[in-house]
Amino acid sequence: MTAGTEQPELTSPGTGTGIDAAADAARRVIESLLRSGDRGGTDLDTVADRLNAVADDLDRGAPDLAARMVHMWRGDGVTRHDPVTGPENAIAPPLHLTGCEDGSVEATVELGLAHQGPPGYVHGGMSALLLDHTLGVANHWAGLSGMTAELTLRYLRPTPLFTPLTVAAHQVSVDGRRIRTSGSISADGRECVRAEGLFVATHPARPR
């Protein structure tokens, strides 16, 4: 953490090259498939063949799972592969969380068709996924993190797609190993979803 006006990034920013560029492109494929559906002019069986060929090539060169798990979890920094902030995980939007001086964490993100629940709105479970992770990062930023024991989401109004969303969280209290954390997703300055979490300060061992 550096003092000053710059808010430190708490998640991996992504390099835009190599594996990160490949995951970015996979993200585009996911969204483009939903955007065109079976209404586009592209032959979809050929698309399937092209994508399967990429997966085949990747699988051929992949290390065994145990070795990959060790490599994936090396170091003690932020993860690069989680489904919320991981630049290497095409499921992740990804969220770029920064730490604020008041102890909270915050990100701005815009979600598309891959994250849709009701027509034109974010899936409630997707909001839960983003908030669970963001509460976890808020704990990390506050200095004591752990595993989710309980999470409560309150849906105040539908969360719009294709709109900049503010995802924010802060640690509320610590009582021994029990951590309480709150967060929210807002659009146009109005809260759409509120989250409250109880975390327990424990971490499963990293693979070695």
Place this chain on the structure above:
Amino acid sequence: MTAGTEQPELTSPGTGTGIDAAADAARRVIESLLRSGDRGGTDLDTVADRLNAVADDLDRGAPDLAARMVHMWRGDGVTRHDPVTGPENAIAPPLHLTGCEDGSVEATVELGLAHQGPPGYVHGGMSALLLDHTLGVANHWAGLSGMTAELTLRYLRPTPLFTPLTVAAHQVSVDGRRIRTSGSISADGRECVRAEGLFVATHPARPR
């Protein structure tokens, strides 16, 4: 719904051809990228180029967003594009939910690296995503569904990756427009996550 011993499928089974085959292949790409990371033998900049070329082709043929939204939401049946059960959405594992005679719904699913939270375990937020959706389908199966107003998750033990998981839910009670619904994710016969939801019987309009 048909009488008899067959449990009716409540979610779209997927056709394995056309758009569904393309989404299946995109699912493989997501997982294979995580499985190989930057440790595989494949040139990742070339992988990015190949995937971007697929997205470019799809985008060129795609209808405009308003038209696509109408098409996507036509009919009153199950959706084919949601991030939990949708065969057309590569983010969806996808979950295949069936309706049971006791009024509950159930699916078996195995999750991989794309859904990882702690090392070797399912991300807690991903469990929340699967359960929110499954509770919604349980409401649909029980005859009255709606939008999530409140969702509480209790994490009893870590949910393992690469293991068959049972995701189940049932409607507990209806009081006017307020619906209470419960569900769980289990592995090896032991509950890992429990969910309780409050839903309100209302649905946003489908695009026309």
